Amino acid sequence: MPDFDVVVIGAGAAGLSVAAISAGLGLKVALIERGRMGGDCLNYGCVPSKALLAAGHAAAEARAAHRYGIRLPEPEIDWAGVRAHVQGAIARIAPTDSVERFTGLGVEVIQASACFTAPDRIEAGGRSLSFRRAVIAAGSSAVVPDLPGLDGVPWLTNETLFGLEEPPGHLIILGGGPIGLEMAQAHARLGCLVTVLEAAPRVAIREDPELVEGLRAALVADGVEFREGVKVTRVEQLEPNSKAAVAGVIAVLEDGSRIAGTHLLLAVGRAPRLAGLDLATAQVEAGPRGIVTGADLRSVSNKRVWAVGDIADPRGIGPRAFTHVASQHAGILVRSMLFRLPFTKVGYAALPRVTYTDPELAQIGLTEAEAREQGHEEVTVQRWTLAENDRAIAEARTEGMVKLVISRSGKLLGAGLLAPRAGEMAGMFGLMIDRGLPLSALAGLVLPYPTLAEAAKRAAGAHYTPKLLSPFTKRLIGLLKRLP
Known part of the structure; x- marks a missing residue:
């Protein structure tokens, strides 16, 4: 008789959801977490980053109040107060993810590292636990690049950035993806110098270039400096001198340029946390992108094991490092693992992704380029700018647009949004797709009325305007007007 029906490794978004549902259904559950309950999202990712962004947005609104006829002095940044806000947001949410709450739900929480000792056994905290089913939800961590000189300089990742007791004087960010862009804007708005170094030809390389152009312009207006299409060949220690009162770091580029800053943030990607699990002993197949699973998130090599969240690499689909994907995975796993429902599969056709800058950049489904690459014929694109939206005009925030990618049959393939709070509109498009x-x-x-979401409706309506105003329709109206 196994010790547990379900053993969950990792107390992040996916692991917590699986543990809570499994226990609620009457199963005997163990939850193993070596770090802080809540995982990256609560402690080092979604929550603290959005809290810091909110502080930056408040400072930016104070500076821009003149557009409404309100004159305010330059905001004074109290870094200790900003940190208190960030930590306070974490503290308010933490009880939901706490050991106490999950113990109350009937879950046995083991605060230790976990490793497999057999295909059906895990060791944690000096105990050997046998299981019917195991769920690996260990998540991912920031990639540390193999960069010459990195071992000789201080550097930050999202796990250490929010612990800074003083604001960075000049923050150098390696990587222009969502994390890099969000943290660039937050720190720039809070009074820091920020330089973003991106090896790709442009930042946010996965996103629609038309929308990225507007986002980039907004961050430049905030004071962010971009160097795109550049390769950092090494980093060096910057010693204190008359110009730099504290030690820092120098990024040396391939063309010989040298960029000096006080802090270096690594934001070049994420990697699954596979180390220490001893997956080979468990006969669990894994690769650089994570644990190989089927579309039902079940391991392809050990039928007792499932993987969810950032660490899962479904065949033919690939991993996605988003908290909302972790929640989606948890729902799929419950249907697949607990209810044994056939044909339960993960799919990302309607997946939203959001860069929470101001304005926000959201993409749901396919971009225009992705739709054409996937062979969709006669793709139609409809745009509606916020300059034509009454709410945006009333709030003097007319930068951005809605961009719809439509199939020949009139189905929505994808939607790209650049707008304040664009993420709040994402669900509408996800449901449609x-x-x-x-x-x-x-x-x-x-x-x-008036809402920014009307821009989406107007873009959709514009798709039908040519048909509405066609000669045939005009002739039809001409005939109908004669009716009594």
């Missing part, structure tokens, strides 16, 4: 709703459903939707 997931349920296969025609674009006419959005065009006919009654939305409250």
Whole structure:
């Protein structure tokens, strides 16, 4: 008789959801976590980053209040107060993810490292635990690049950035993806010098270039300096001198340029946390991208084991490092592992992703380039700029647009948004794509006025305007007007 029905490794978003649901269904559950409950999202990612961004947005709003006829002095940044806000946000959410709460749910929480000692056995905290099912939800961590000189200089990742007791004087960020861009804007708005170094031809390389152009312009206006298409060949220690009162770091570029800063943030990607699990002993196949699973998130080599969240690498689909994907995985796993429902598969056709800058950049489904690459014929693109949206005009925030990618049959393939709080509109498009709703459903939707979401409706309506104003329609109206 196994010790546990389900053993979950990792108390991040995915692991906590699986543990809570499994225990709620009456199963005997163990949850193993070597670090802080809540994982990266609560402690080092989503929550602290959005809290820091909120502080930066408040400072930016104070500086821009003149656009409403309100004159305010330059905001004074109290870094200790900013840190208290960030840590306070974590503290308010932490009880939901706490040991006490999960113990109360009937989960046995083991605060230790875990490693497999057999295909059906895990060692943790000096105990050997046998299981019917194991769920690996160990997550991912920041990639530390093999960069000459890195071992001789101080550097930061998202796990250490929020612990700084003083604001960076000049923050150099390696990587222009979502984390790099969010932290660039937050620190720039809080009074820090910021330089983003990106090896790709442009920042946010996965996103629609038309929307990225607007986002980039907004960050430049905040004072962020971008160096795109550059390769950092090494880093060096910057010793204190008359110009630099504290030690720092120098990034040396391939062309010989030298960029000096006080702090270096590594934001070049994420890697699954596989080390220490001894997956080979468990006969669990894994690669550089994570644990190889089927579309049902079950290990392809050990049928007792499932993987969810950042560490899962479903065949033919690939990993996705988003907290909302972890929650999606948890739901799929419950249907697949606990209810044994067939044909339960993960899919990302309607997956939203958001860069939480200001304005936010959101993408749901396929970009225009992705749609064409995947062979969709006669793709139509409809745009509606915020300069034509009444709410945006009223708030003097007219930068951005809605961009819809539409199939020949009138189905929505993807939506790109650059707008304040664009992420709040993402669910509407995700529902449309997931349920296969025609674009006419959005065009006919009654939305409250005035809202930014009306830009989405107007973009959808513009798709039908040529047909509405066609010669045939005009002739039809000419005939109908004669009716009594």
